[in-house]
Amino acid sequence: MRRLPVYLLVDVSGSMHGEPIESVKNGLQLLVAALRKDPQALETAYLSVITFGSSAQQIVPLTELSAFNMPEISAGGCTVLGEALQLVCKCRENEVTKTTAEQKGDWRPMVFILTDGVPTDDPQPGIDKFRSMKWGASVSCAAGPGADKALLDKITPECVVELASADQSTLSAFFKWVTASIVSTSKSINESGTSTGSMDQLPPPPPEVQIV
Amino acid sequence: MAKNGDKVTVRSVSGKTYEYIWKDTPSSGAMKDVYFSPDKSYVVAFFKDPQDANAIDRLQNLVGTYRQGIFGGPGGDYWKKIYCWPTDIVREGNKVAIIVPAYHKEFFFTYGSKTLDIKSGEKEGKWFTNPWHRYCNLDAREVGDWHSYFDICLLLARGVRRMHMAGLAHSDLSYKNVLVDPVSHSAAIIDIDGLVVPGKYPLDVTGTPDFIAPEVYATMHLPKSDPNRKLPNGNTDLHALAVLIYMYLLCRHPLEGKKIWDVEDEQHDKTLAFGEKAVFIEDPTNKINRYNVDWVRNNQPKSRLPYMLPWMDLDKLPYTILGPYLKDLFDRAFIQGLHNPSMRPKAFEWEDGLIQTMDLMIPCQNPNCKQKWFVFDNSASNPKCPFCGTPYKIPLPVLNLYNKANTSYKPTGMRVMVYNGTRLYQWHANPRVARNEKLTGEQKKSLACFQFHQGKWYLRNERAKGMTDLQTKQSIPAGSIVELKDGVQIRLDDENSRMIYVQMVNK
Numbered sequence: 213m214r215r216l217p218v219y220l221l222v223d224v225s226g227s228m229h230g231e232p233i234e235s236v237k238n239g240l241q242l243l244v245a246a247l248r249k250d251p252q253a254l255e256t257a258y259l260s261v262i263t264f265g266s267s268a269q270q271i272v273p274l275t276e277l278s279a280f281n282m283p284e285i286s287a288g289g290c291t292v293l294g295e296a297l298q299l300v301c302k303c304r305e306n307e308v309t310k311t312t313a314e315q316k317g318d319w320r321p322m323v324f325i326l327t328d329g330v331p332t333d334d335p336q337p338g339i340d341k342f343r344s345m346k347w348g349a350s351v352s353c354a355a356g357p358g359a360d361k362a363l364l365d366k367i368t369p370e371c372v373v374e375l376a377s378a379d380q381s382t383l384s385a386f387f388k389w390v391t392a393s394i395v396s397t398s399k400s401i402n403e404s405g406t407s408t409g410s411m412d413q414l415p416p417p418p419p420e421v422q423i424v
Numbered sequence: 425m426a427k428n429g430d431k432v433t434v435r436s437v438s439g440k441t442y443e444y445i446w447k448d449t450p451s452s453g454a455m456k457d458v459y460f461s462p463d464k465s466y467v468v469a470f471f472k473d474p475q476d477a478n479a480i481d482r483l484q485n486l487v488g489t490y491r492q493g494i495f496g497g498p499g500g501d502y503w504k505k506i507y508c509w510p511t512d513i514v515r516e517g518n519k520v521a522i523i524v525p526a527y528h529k530e531f532f533f534t535y536g537s538k539t540l541d542i543k544s545g546e547k548e549g550k551w552f553t554n555p556w557h558r559y560c561n562l563d564a565r566e567v568g569d570w571h572s573y574f575d576i577c578l579l580l581a582r583g584v585r586r587m588h589m590a591g592l593a594h595s596d597l598s599y600k601n602v603l604v605d606p607v608s609h610s611a612a613i614i615d616i617d618g619l620v621v622p623g624k625y626p627l628d629v630t631g632t633p634d635f636i637a638p639e640v641y642a643t644m645h646l647p648k649s650d651p652n653r654k655l656p657n658g659n660t661d662l663h664a665l666a667v668l669i670y671m672y673l674l675c676r677h678p679l680e681g682k683k684i685w686d687v688e689d690e691q692h693d694k695t696l697a698f699g700e701k702a703v704f705i706e707d708p709t710n711k712i713n714r715y716n717v718d719w720v721r722n723n724q725p726k727s728r729l730p731y732m733l734p735w736m737d738l739d740k741l742p743y744t745i746l747g748p749y750l751k752d753l754f755d756r757a758f759i760q761g762l763h764n765p766s767m768r769p770k771a772f773e774w775e776d777g778l779i780q781t782m783d784l785m786i787p788c789q790n791p792n793c794k795q796k797w798f799v800f801d802n803s804a805s806n807p808k809c810p811f812c813g814t815p816y817k818i819p820l821p822v823l824n825l826y827n828k829a830n831t832s833y834k835p836t837g838m839r840v841m842v843y844n845g846t847r848l849y850q851w852h853a854n855p856r857v858a859r860n861e862k863l864t865g866e867q868k869k870s871l872a873c874f875q876f877h878q879g880k881w882y883l884r885n886e887r888a889k890g891m892t893d894l895q896t897k898q899s900i901p902a903g904s905i906v907e908l909k910d911g912v913q914i915r916l917d918d919e920n921s922r923m924i925y926v927q928m929v930n931k
């Protein structure tokens with residue numbers, strides 16, 4: 213079975229402390245709960261969470277939804293986005309099955325990046341590495357005015373979205389949209405018959421989530 | 425602006441009024457936002473996008489002429505169980521909505537799952553085609569037994585047959601667009617608003633990946649205006665129907681095999697595997713796509729193997745466990761007709777094949793067998809359940825049905841297996857009666873039943889008027905019983921009715 217790997221990259225720097233990070237946890241919980249109710253997503257989607265603050269960490273390895281346990285997430289420190297990009301590439305190399313003559317590999321991973329600030333490390337090597345691989349539908353999200361949209365556009369030129377602020381209701385709308393995107397991708401994988409046109413399979417975002 | 429819980433009244437094109445309860449976050453799919461009526465007996469489903477004149481015309485045909493044609497005649501109510509058919513159209517400014525009867529309550533989970541929060545959720549078909557869902561994620565009280573799925577498939581085939589008879593095509597038959605209830609053995613076809621209506625432009629859908637016909641897949645890259653581009657139609661429905669039946673009965677996909685066509689690009693690989701290059705996984709002459717147990721072990725998540733493997737073991741549960749009629753139909757659907765749409769079995773043929781196969785089914789004698797039923801295999805000397813391996817240990821009368829032909833009888837090729845509970849009906853006895861939605865109440869009453877008593881099988885005539893033992897020429901009046909022995913020939917009813925020729929196997 214081809215799995216649909218989904219990597220969530222979440223900024224846990226100091227500025228995310230408080231309401232933003234609590235909202236992220238809440239959003240993640242709702243995301244998993246909603247995906248578990250969808251037989252298609254439950255069958256194919258596998259989820260991993262990578263956080264980046266003072267360091268990048270894969271706090272949940274690629275896990276099937278029925279076995280997913282909510283991780284502890286706390287915010288503090290700086291914003292090593294570049295390191296996080298390196299890490300997601302490494303995780304992908306280790307976790308995502310490549311197709312061989314004897315084995316069906318996984319679908320291209322979807323990546324969602326959520327950040328509210330500017331990277332504190334040099335992101336370029338990470339961006340280069342990330343761009344050298346082929347991903348499924350990938351979205352970066354500028355949560356609030358502090359994020360560097362131009363930089364995010366270099367990571368996922370297909371889609372950058374923007375939230376007016378990183379508050380509870382806005383983040384919850386964002387996670388709902390991520391959920392709907394995973395559901396629709398799990399249902400329509402291969403519909404377009406091409407490997408690139410995957411972005412137009414994502415549902416239109418709610419008003420809180422603006423496409424940049 | 426309406427608030428959550430407000431009652432909104434709308435007027436349909438035909439002048440009827442409908443009400444719905446406003447919700448800020450209605451149930452919603454890719455195309456529609458759906459609101460319930462106050463008594464929840466119907467829904468008002470608003471299209472998110474504006475609908476053009478052709479689309480409205482198409483919908484108008486569906487709720488008008490076509491609906492009238494199917495539901496308006498005698499026995500039309502029968503179809504209310506099988507279709508969730510839109511009844512009216514509402515226009516509000518530039519918004520268009522359809523009125524659709526609410527899904528029946530048996531299509532919502534009673535127990536759902538022991539591990540997932542899906543109680544009261546919709547019994548979308550997908551829950552029942554993946555064995556990991558069916559036997560691990562769902563509560564055992566939700567999944568019925570193997571017979572449930574034969575009955576479900578029969579209803580789906582019937583639903584498709586009626587639609588096709590009217591000249592309509594569903595165009596997106598899939599486990600997403602059917603609801604099934606294995607507990608009450610029911611099924612309903614939903615998303616009727618996408619039907620292809622003769623003479624009207626079809627909706628802009630290509631269908632659901634697992635069910636798209638090879639010719640549609642293979643031409644999907646062409647622009648819609650290209651004459652070589654194949655769009656969904658009745659023949660693509662027949663592919664989808666065959667896939668659905670295969671998946672419900674065997675819990676695996678008929679084309680999803682081992683062959684990799686493109687190692688670099690998964691999307692392209694699937695497009696080829698389901699399109700241009702599609703090969704049936706059980707094709708006896710072309711084994712390129714066939715997998716074995718080792719491959720399954722390598723290609724399925726470990727935790728799911730105990731549920732996937734019994735079904736994905738093609739040697740242990742080949743499609744031939746479905747009996748000769750369905751084997752033949754699947755050969756036509758997935759071998760001869762896979763790339764040759766006009767050779768695919770028609771929906772009525774699936775109906776007949778399923779009905780005849782159900783007459784070959786016998787109950788497994790292992791009380792703990794999950795499937796509880798299997799199809800008797802005429803070629804095996806020691807019948808046993810293919811699922812749990814339990815041998816069938818009691819004598820098994822096989823009734824061969826013969827048609828009256830002038831002064832003699834001709835075999836029909838139809839057989840009925842006798843177990844405690846087998847019943848014979850009009851459609852067995854009378855060649856002019858078919859088991860379908862047109863049966864009258866009287867025709868649904870059984871003519872004869874069977875009992876196993878002290879090692880012997882007896883037929884009991886319940887209400888047939890002219891039942892006769894053709895060898896002794898003795899009448900078998902209603903209420904009396906007769907022992908079944910090898911070679912016994914019984915005329916089931918009047919002069920022109922069929923005869924059964926009894927064969928005792930497994931003695």
Ligand SMILES: Nc1ncnc2c1ncn2[C@@H]1O[C@H](COP(=O)(O)OP(=O)(O)OP(=O)(O)O)[C@@H](O)[C@H]1O
Pocket residue numbers: 451452453454455456457458467469508524525526527546600615
């Ligand atoms: N007749 C009905 N009775 C009860 N619930 C319904 C009915 N029709 C639709 N719904 C609910 O509304 C949701 C969306 O409806 P539907 O699937 O028909 O919309 P759609 O936009 O055509 O979806 P799709 O993405 O399947 O094309 C459904 O998933 C279901 O939960």
